[in-house]
Amino acid sequence: MRQAKFQVxxxxxxxxxxxxxALKKFSxxxxxxxxxxxxxQEEVSDEGEALRHAVVWYLEKMSEGATAILFIRRVSxxxxxxxxxxxxxxxxxxxxxxxxxxxxxxxxPEVMDFVETWVKEVVWRV
Numbered sequence: 626m627r628q629a630k631f632q633v634x635x636x637x638x639x640x641x642x643x644x645x646x647a648l649k650k651f652s653x654x655x656x657x658x659x660x661x662x663x664x665x666q667e668e669v670s671d672e673g674e675a676l677r678h679a680v681v682w683y684l685e686k687m688s689e690g691a692t693a694i695l696f697i698r699r700v701s702x703x704x705x706x707x708x709x710x711x712x713x714x715x716x717x718x719x720x721x722x723x724x725x726x727x728x729x730x731x732x733x734p735e736v737m738d739f740v741e742t743w744v745k746e747v748v749w750r751v
Contacts, residue, residue: 633666637688641666648693651712653747658739660697660710672696675706678727683711690714697722697736708736717748 634641648662663669666684673680686692697708708730711720722730722740730736 634684637685638666640688641684644687644690644693647690648695650751651693651695651743651747653743654700655742656735656739657700658697658707658736659700659703660695660739660743662693662695668696669694672706672709676709676723676725678709678723678725680709680723692720697739708733710740712748717744717751719744 645662645664652661653659663672669684669687670681680694683692683694687694691714693712693714695710695712696706697710698705699707708722708724710722710730712718713720719740722736724730724733724736730740
């Protein structure tokens with residue numbers, strides 16, 4: 626599934642992995658959905674390819690701590706791309722949450738409720 630031309634950016638790998646560790650505090654599960662940080666640069670690339678959006682372009686911003694990328698999954702399919710969320714780590718506000726072809730989470734009440742509850746119960750308490 627991985628794009629043949631994607632290669633790990635070695636120059637950001639250490640910083641990227643450090644950011645992933647910092648984002649684990651935002652992992653959470655409720656009502657059949659879960660949210661977690663990506664495990665690797667390749668997983669971010671695979672996410673963008675599966676959902677047909679450009680999340681891979683956020684790798685460097687994420688490695689610098691300028692943005693936070695998290696994955697929303699169904700608990701029953703923890704490795705199947707569902708939604709990708711961007712969180713501003715300074716303001717702790719959701720910047721965007723997208724699924725296939727860049728469709729917004731606002732079109733899915735289940736996901737929108739999950740994200741709103743996650744922000745109140747997890748993000749604002751960190």
